[in-house]
Structure formats: C-alpha cells, structure tokens
Amino acid sequence: MTFPMEELSARELRDGISAGRIRSVEVTRAVFERIENFGPVLGTYISTYEDKALKTAADVDRRVAAGEPVGQLAGVPVAVKDNMCTTFGATTCASKILENFHAPYNATVVEKLIAADAVIVGKANMDEFAMGSSTENSGLKQTVNPWDTSRVPGGSSGGSAAAVAGRLCFAALGSDTGGSIRQPASFCGVVGLKPTYGRVSRFGLVAYGSSLDQIGPITRTVADTALMMNVIAGHDPADSTSVDETIGPVCDYLEKLDEPLVKLKIAVVPEFVAGADEQVQKALSDALDIYKKLGAEITKIDMPHLDYAIAAYYIIATAEASSNLARYDGVHYGHRTDNPKDYVEVYSKSRAEAFGKEVKRRIMLGTYALSSGYYDAYYLKALKVRNLIRGDFTSAFENCDCIVMPVSPTTAFKIGEKINDPLQMYLSDIYTIAANLAGIPGISIPCGFDDKNLPIGLQILAPTFGEEKLLRIAGMYEKETDWHKKEPSICK
Amino acid sequence: MKNLQYKVIVGLEIHVQLCTKSKMFCGCAIEFGAEPNSRVCPVCLGMPGVLPVMNKLAYEYAVLVGLALNCEIAMFTKWDRKSYYYPDLPKNYQISQYDLPLSTNGCIEIPLESGRTKKIRIIRAHLEEDAGKNLHTAGNFSQVDLNRTGTPLLEIVTEPDMNSGEEVRALAVELQRMVRFLGVSEADMQKGHMRFEPNINLAITKDGREYKTPIVEIKNLNSFRALERSISYEEQRQLDEFLDTGKVIEMGNKTTRGWDDEREMSVLQREKEEAHDYRYFPEPDLVPVELTPEWLDDIRSRLCELPLKRQMRYVRDNNLSDYDAGVLTADRSTADFFDEVVKAGGEPKRVCNILTQTGLKIANERGCGVNDLGVTPRSVAGLVRMIEADTISASSSVPIFEAMVETAKEPEVLAEELNLIQKSDAGELEAVVDQVLAENPGAVEDVNSGGKKSKKARGFLLGQVMQKTKGQANPKVVSEILARKLG
Numbered sequence A: 001m002t003f004p005m006e007e008l009s010a011r012e013l014r015d016g017i018s019a020g021r022i023r024s025v026e027v028t029r030a031v032f033e034r035i036e037n038f039g040p041v042l043g044t045y046i047s048t049y050e051d052k053a054l055k056t057a058a059d060v061d062r063r064v065a066a067g068e069p070v071g072q073l074a075g076v077p078v079a080v081k082d083n084m085c086t087t088f089g090a091t092t093c094a095s096k097i098l099e100n101f102h103a104p105y106n107a108t109v110v111e112k113l114i115a116a117d118a119v120i121v122g123k124a125n126m127d128e129f130a131m132g133s134s135t136e137n138s139g140l141k142q143t144v145n146p147w148d149t150s151r152v153p154g155g156s157s158g159g160s161a162a163a164v165a166g167r168l169c170f171a172a173l174g175s176d177t178g179g180s181i182r183q184p185a186s187f188c189g190v191v192g193l194k195p196t197y198g199r200v201s202r203f204g205l206v207a208y209g210s211s212l213d214q215i216g217p218i219t220r221t222v223a224d225t226a227l228m229m230n231v232i233a234g235h236d237p238a239d240s241t242s243v244d245e246t247i248g249p250v251c252d253y254l255e256k257l258d259e260p261l262v263k264l265k266i267a268v269v270p271e272f273v274a275g276a277d278e279q280v281q282k283a284l285s286d287a288l289d290i291y292k293k294l295g296a297e298i299t300k301i302d303m304p305h306l307d308y309a310i311a312a313y314y315i316i317a318t319a320e321a322s323s324n325l326a327r328y329d330g331v332h333y334g335h336r337t338d339n340p341k342d343y344v345e346v347y348s349k350s351r352a353e354a355f356g357k358e359v360k361r362r363i364m365l366g367t368y369a370l371s372s373g374y375y376d377a378y379y380l381k382a383l384k385v386r387n388l389i390r391g392d393f394t395s396a397f398e399n400c401d402c403i404v405m406p407v408s409p410t411t412a413f414k415i416g417e418k419i420n421d422p423l424q425m426y427l428s429d430i431y432t433i434a435a436n437l438a439g440i441p442g443i444s445i446p447c448g449f450d451d452k453n454l455p456i457g458l459q460i461l462a463p464t465f466g467e468e469k470l471l472r473i474a475g476m477y478e479k480e481t482d483w484h485k486k487e488p489s490i491c492k
Numbered sequence B: 001m002k003n004l005q006y007k008v009i010v011g012l013e014i015h016v017q018l019c020t021k022s023k024m025f026c027g028c029a030i031e032f033g034a035e036p037n038s039r040v041c042p043v044c045l046g047m048p049g050v051l052p053v054m055n056k057l058a059y060e061y062a063v064l065v066g067l068a069l070n071c072e073i074a075m076f077t078k079w080d081r082k083s084y085y086y087p088d089l090p091k092n093y094q095i096s097q098y099d100l101p102l103s104t105n106g107c108i109e110i111p112l113e114s115g116r117t118k119k120i121r122i123i124r125a126h127l128e129e130d131a132g133k134n135l136h137t138a139g140n141f142s143q144v145d146l147n148r149t150g151t152p153l154l155e156i157v158t159e160p161d162m163n164s165g166e167e168v169r170a171l172a173v174e175l176q177r178m179v180r181f182l183g184v185s186e187a188d189m190q191k192g193h194m195r196f197e198p199n200i201n202l203a204i205t206k207d208g209r210e211y212k213t214p215i216v217e218i219k220n221l222n223s224f225r226a227l228e229r230s231i232s233y234e235e236q237r238q239l240d241e242f243l244d245t246g247k248v249i250e251m252g253n254k255t256t257r258g259w260d261d262e263r264e265m266s267v268l269q270r271e272k273e274e275a276h277d278y279r280y281f282p283e284p285d286l287v288p289v290e291l292t293p294e295w296l297d298d299i300r301s302r303l304c305e306l307p308l309k310r311q312m313r314y315v316r317d318n319n320l321s322d323y324d325a326g327v328l329t330a331d332r333s334t335a336d337f338f339d340e341v342v343k344a345g346g347e348p349k350r351v352c353n354i355l356t357q358t359g360l361k362i363a364n365e366r367g368c369g370v371n372d373l374g375v376t377p378r379s380v381a382g383l384v385r386m387i388e389a390d391t392i393s394a395s396s397s398v399p400i401f402e403a404m405v406e407t408a409k410e411p412e413v414l415a416e417e418l419n420l421i422q423k424s425d426a427g428e429l430e431a432v433v434d435q436v437l438a439e440n441p442g443a444v445e446d447v448n449s450g451g452k453k454s455k456k457a458r459g460f461l462l463g464q465v466m467q468k469t470k471g472q473a474n475p476k477v478v479s480e481i482l483a484r485k486l487g
Helices: A010-018 A024-042 A050-065 A108-115 A158-165 A182-188 A222-232 A278-293 A306-327 A343-354 A357-370 A376-396 A422-427 A433-438 A467-480 B056-068 B165-182 B224-245 B293-300 B307-318 B322-328 B332-343 B348-366 B377-388 B394-407 B411-417 B426-439 B441-449 B452-468 B475-486
Strands: A045-048 A077-081 A119-124 A171-176 A191-194 A214-219 A265-268 A297-300 A402-406 A442-449 A455-461 B004-017 B080-083 B093-096 B103-111 B117-129 B133-138 B141-145 B152-158 B194-206 B209-212 B216-219 B255-260 B265-270
Touching: A010 A024, A010 A050, A010 A222, A024 A045, A024 A050, A024 A077, A024 A119, A045 A158, A050 A119, A077 A108, A077 A158, A108 A119, A108 A222, A119 A158, A158 A171, A158 A182, A158 A214, A171 A182, A171 A191, A171 A222, A182 A191, A182 A442, A182 A455, A191 A222, A191 A467, A214 A222, A222 A442, A222 A467, A265 A278, A278 A297, A278 A402, A278 A442, A278 A455, A278 A467, A306 A357, A306 A376, A306 A422, A306 A433, A306 B080, A357 A376, A376 A433, A402 A467, A442 A467, A455 A467, B004 B165, B004 B224, B056 B103, B056 B117, B056 B152, B056 B165, B056 B293, B093 B117, B103 B165, B103 B307, B117 B165, B165 B194, B165 B224, B165 B307, B165 B332, B194 B224, B216 B224, B216 B265, B224 B255, B224 B265, B307 B322, B307 B332, B307 B348, B322 B332, B322 B348, B332 B348, B332 B377, B348 B377, B348 B394, B377 B394, B377 B411, B394 B411, B426 B441, B426 B452, B426 B475, B441 B452, B441 B475, B452 B475
Parallel strands: A077 A119, A077 A171, A265 A297, A265 A402, B216 B255
Antiparallel strands: A045 A119, A171 A214, A191 A214, A191 A442, A402 A455, A442 A455, B004 B152, B004 B194, B080 B093, B103 B117, B117 B152, B133 B141, B194 B209, B194 B216, B255 B265
C-alpha cells in the first residue's frame, strides 16, 4: 500500500484529482495492487481491466494538468456489476450461458460513468442473473464477506458491495430487484441506494424482473451515493420506463445534502419489524434515538399488506424472469449444446447445461404462474397485492417523511447456511422487497455491528422521487455516527 | 342428397405490414431484399439488456386503419408479451397486444358481383412485431435472417361473416386498396406485406338437422387467387369428409392445413389444435399508450374518402363504368389526380379514358404514379377540352399526352407543333374531297353502284382525304361532305 485510500471517499478523491493534488494513475495502481492482493480471497470481480483503467486514469491526469475540464467522477476507480453491458470484456451475469458474451453496446449508466471520467476497474460478481441474496448463486465464482470470509457478502450485488467494503474500488454500481443493492450493502457495512423505479435508465441492464429492476450506487458514504446519482440519474429515450423529468425532475443531490431536515417525521412499523434478530432490532432503536436527539418525531404505523410482499414478489419477479430469460436459447448467442438432435434440443439442452439451479427454479416458478388457468390466481393476484402495497406506502407518506426499518432480519450468514433452503433465503428479503413492488427509493446505511463484529444496516424508505430528501435524512444520521468509517480487518 | 344444404363460413385473420421507415421498437430500417442480417441492431436481435421503444408513427397508422374500419379506438392500450420458442424469434416472445387491443368492433363494406355491398364485422385490429425468417437452404442446418424481425404488423381479425371464396377475395382486395389509400402499407402480396389465414367450416342442414364441420385454418396463402381457391377447395373437401365420416365441430378438433399452390390443394399440417399456451402478460418494458382526444383528432384528420365509397361515387356521379371506377380507385394517387382533373374542368368520362388508357400506361412503364409524370391536372383538363371542342381528335390525345410528359409543354402548344389541330373548315376540306373524287373515279363508281362494295369504297375515299390532309381533317366533317357529294 503506497496510498492511504481508505481514508478518502470517492468525492474527496475526485476533488483531489480534479485539483491536481492526487494523480488518478497512482490511485488506480493502488487499487489494482489491492485487487491483486485481496481479489483472490474476496472473489469480488469476474473480470478486471487494468490497462484500460490506467489509460483512462492517465488521460484524466493529463487533462487536469492541461487545465482542461474533467467530469464529476474524474479519475475515480469504480466497479460495475456484471449484468450491465460493456463493449469491453464480457458481460456474463455470472452465468455460464453468457460466459463469453461480449455486448456490442454500453449500458446507458456505463456511458454516463465514462462521460463523467470514471475509471472502470472491473465487472463485479453477483448471483446468476441477479437471482439470490448471497452471491452464492454465481455460476462463475464465490464472493465472500470482507468482514468475515466464512460468510456471504449478501446479494445479488455481493461483488459490488464487497469490492467497496474491501477497498477494491471507491464506488460501485449494483442493481436491485428485491433488495439486491441494499442487503449486500448492509451485510458489507457500506451505503447502498435503490432509486425510484424509472429514475435511472435500465437500458443495457440485463433484465431479471423488468418492472422491479433498478440500478443504483454502492459507496462508502452518503455523499458518494449522492455524487453517483448526479452522474447516473435521468431520463433515457432508450428506456420508455425511465421517468420523464418534467414529472420527476432530477436535481443536484449533493447541493443540499448537508442541510438537515427540520421537523423530520419518521414512521416505524413495529409489528413488521418484530421478526428481526434482536441485535438488529437494538441497532434500529438506537438509530431512532439518534434521530430523536436530532429533533425527529417518531410515529408508529401499520402497513397491513406488507406480510404479502414476499409472496407477491416471487410471483411477479419470476414471471417476468421466465420471459426475460427465454432469449438465452443457444440459437443467437451464448452457450450452445454440442450435437443437438433437433432445434428443440438446442433449446432444452443449452439451457439445461448452462443455467444454474436457482435460475431454473425461478424460470419454472414464473412459467407456472403465467400458464393459462393459473394466471388469474397467481400473476393477477400478485399485481393486486402490489397495488395494495403501493397504497399502503402512499397513505403512510401522507403523515411522514420516511419509513425506517431494518434492511435484513439478520446480519451476514454463513456460506452454505441457506443455499439449500430457498424458502429461508427468500424470507431474508422481507424488508427490502416492498420498495421494489411500490417503486419507491430506499437506502441502506451502516448503523452498527452485532456481537460477531458483523455490520448492521439501517433502511430508510422515501416516497417516489424522494431521493434528495432520503439522502439528506441518511446524511443526518451518518454525520452523528462513525459506523461508515469502520473498515474490515482485511483492509489493514 | 335432396335433403342436404350447406353454407361455407369463413373468418379471416389478416396481417398487414405497415410502411414505416423504421421498425416497431427500434430504429432499424425496413428493407425488403437486403443482405441477410444487415438491417438489425441489438434491440431487434433481442440481445441481453436491450429495451424496446414504440414507433409512434406505426401506432398512428394502426389507429388510422382502425378508424377506416369503423372500429372503436381504445383511449388506453397496452402491450403484452406472447411467448413461444422459435429460432426466428430472438427474444422467444413477441411483443403484441392481448386483452386491450388498440381497436375493436368495426366493420368493412365489400363489393359483391351483384353490385351490392356486404358488411363484414371486424372483431379487432392490433399491432405487433413481425418475426424473422428461417431459411432451409444450407444443407445440414438452417439459417435465420432477422432483417424482418420487429417490422410493425397490424393484425386484423374478422367475424366469420363471409360465405364464399369470392367474398373472401373481395374483402382481401378491398382491404389492400384501403391500406394503400391510407398510405399505411404498400400491401405488396409478393413481398409478404399482406398475409391471410382463413378459418373455414361448413354449416350443413341434413334431414332437418344442423351440423357444423370442424374448423380448418389455412396457412401459406400468398395470393388472392390462392386465398379464393383454398376456400372452394375446403368447401368441397369438408363436405366430402362430413359425408364420409360425419365428423362435427368439437372442442380441440380444429386443424391447421397448408396450401399447396402447385397442386391447388390444402395439406394437413397439425392434426389437433395444439394446446398453445402463449403465457401472455403485460410487457413491463413499455408504458401503455394513452390516446388523448386531440391526438385522435389529429390522426382522424389524415383519413380520406375510402376507395369503395369513391368508386361508387364515380359510378353514380360521373357516369363511369364500375370497371373504370375500379381502375381509378386502385390507388389513391390516381383517384386524387382524376378528381383534380375533373375539378379543373375536364369532362369525367374523357378524363377517365385519357388516364386509364394513356396516363396509367406511361406511369406503369416508368414505375411511378400518374401524379408523378410532371403533367398538371390543369393541362390534362385542357387536353380534354380540346377533344370536346373538336380541336383535336380523340386519338390525337395519345401523342399529345406523351409529348406533355416528355416536354412539360401545354397541350395547345403541342397540338400545333405536332400538326394535330383538326381541320374542320368545310370549304377548305371540300376542295380536297373534290380532288380525291377526281383522282379515284373507280371508287366513286363503286359507291354509286351501291351494295357490298359501296361501304368499303366510302371508307377508302375518306382515308384518301385523311392522307392528303396528313390526318388533320375532321373525319366527321369529311364524311358529311362525302355524303353530300356522293348522295
């Protein structure tokens, strides 16, 4: 280690590089040194791009030296989850079926990172096609938790979260369909934001559950998340579901970040939270005490339909997934079976050989839910539940600024602990799924450690397009605590 | 057999390719006959991570057809995914419309032989994307061309309201003419712009009891002729089958047959209607379309008088034959041009003759429309007026029209230049007639002798006068002089 990078946030680094005080090439080299040292243990990256990254870094340094303008992420080493298409390297979705897939285009968010002069160091590991809560479903490699390498980093954006926590990059992009940014951020002790559905373009994000998927940042600090949002948020004509900015304007999320909210009203859902681990509940109530100290008013609310969120989610997400993943058929690209006897076998064998267990399970669940005769009982019913949950949030937000709850009922669990019990694994998404169903933004911020020194996350949910407020509320807490400054021993 | 009566019942499913420049959900150009897989992009190739964006014009075209078909237009319509696995369908689902199509409950009038029309009800018309093409010409394996993938298709479904091959053909032709008039499709059968899938069965009354034969769907019909023939063929085949087996319609016994154009017969493709489960569900990558009254009005303003109505108007108001009116209304540019010439003062019947006999012939040779010949409606009207005024002969209109196309000069100028102004001055012509009579005493004798030879000799003398005047004499005037001189 030639550079004390753990002391710097992405924003501070960006400021240092832009001002010519720090050279991006030096930082990038240091990051790759760490990747070399800790990458094999942590298993964060599926692929890395050292030459390309150093070239970008050198270019930024040269432009800074020449007094030319540089972007918002000038020279900052970042990671991208491997379900976002890049013209460089493969975009695998951690699946054998796409192991050698090279996208002919960049995802819109990747284009935006490049335009902001970010240095993309690598593509992060994940659960195959973002299906999972532990990154154990990766078809390509195992990622471990930097705080305890016998434990999972969470998922599905486990590689992104572990890379940020392990200081193998300064910020990362993840995607969140049912908690896949917030839960690994929580498990790894970093900040993770799932923006409002439609806030960030999904173009180039390999779809899992299209009506739920949303790209968001994973960073060390709330300010870094705000900075990343400044780069990636906004309407994209290539994504019809991205929100028209006349309806949901994008703002500078850093501008008012340090202004605390006066008369902040926080709601909690006591009955819903009762099922969480005691230490998680304790961390939550401690966090609420801090907010109280800051003048916030805490109210208790009831959200009657949240109990049905998991059931509805696993119908909608799998139904969409069964259709989204139909294209991986061995005909046009990706893995193709050897010597098929006819075209039907090209499909059946290619898919049987290259999809992992969990992906197959979800494709089958979704196919079943959409089958004629079952559609009304499952899919349609799930959509109705989804509307009821949306309604619960709408009425709740009439009387509060945000809702606070845990991110996950437990801290990071052991590798192998839940992998053979899919239902238990699904239940660990209980607190995160509702935000995806309702399309609202949610953030996970570090709020303590359990007795095994594993990070605990605090989840804050805000109304649609409430990112600015949400970040400010998160920032208020972060300023009062130093959980986010703790680093896993592996970093030292 | 006395106790047996039957009626064929046909409903049609028609796919019409819309003539937008780009595809339904991406910016790729639509081009027939381009090199395989050269008109594709990540979106229509269904690559990981891509998203569709609706082609607004395709939607507007579809609504326009919906309006022309007297449909109810949905103010809220959405997209659905229809799932099935096939190599020419890269996503293995087709973006289509399921329970909320953009238009429903319409009807179309079709002309019958009798001169009357029949109303055929339309169940729905909706938009979807086309698939690619599988090519089986490469030996041991098949190839896929995805140029066509994502082309906007309008699917129109009729009620089973047709009762003969002629009616089905009439509907197909009428629809072709309609979409061409609206400018929303080239409707070129040879390029597969229109594809028909009839559902056919028979209602049989035998010994006072009613029977219905199992429904047959016919595929691979790529001409109006094949469409019409397939129905006559099925009519007979189903009757024979019924008499042979007594099989009647029941759940799940619909079959699919392919049309063999060479042998002119249908061939069984699928015995039982496979329990197709397309697993429709709303397309999450596209937002529903909400049509505003203003937008609908804007689309409605692009409607025009439809061909059948126009054809009937030409017969009724302009005294044209049904055939001529049909030729003029085969495409909109011809009909519009005709209307403009008439408006500029051309007598409709003569205008029709010039356009159908000369104008369309030149246009066809040049592969353009009559409106693209560089001849203005005003000049054509002028040409017609010259015929009416006997300034030129009807037959002279052909070379003058040709010259108008070539030179863009006015017909009055060209008639002079080409020496095609008719000579109608009786005094001047009388001198020529006298000369001809003097030079041909034999013929004069033949005329005077009466009988068979007389008529022929008159014709000969008239011909001589025309020759001497280089065709410029008005034949009517010459005939009169001849009649007077020869008695």
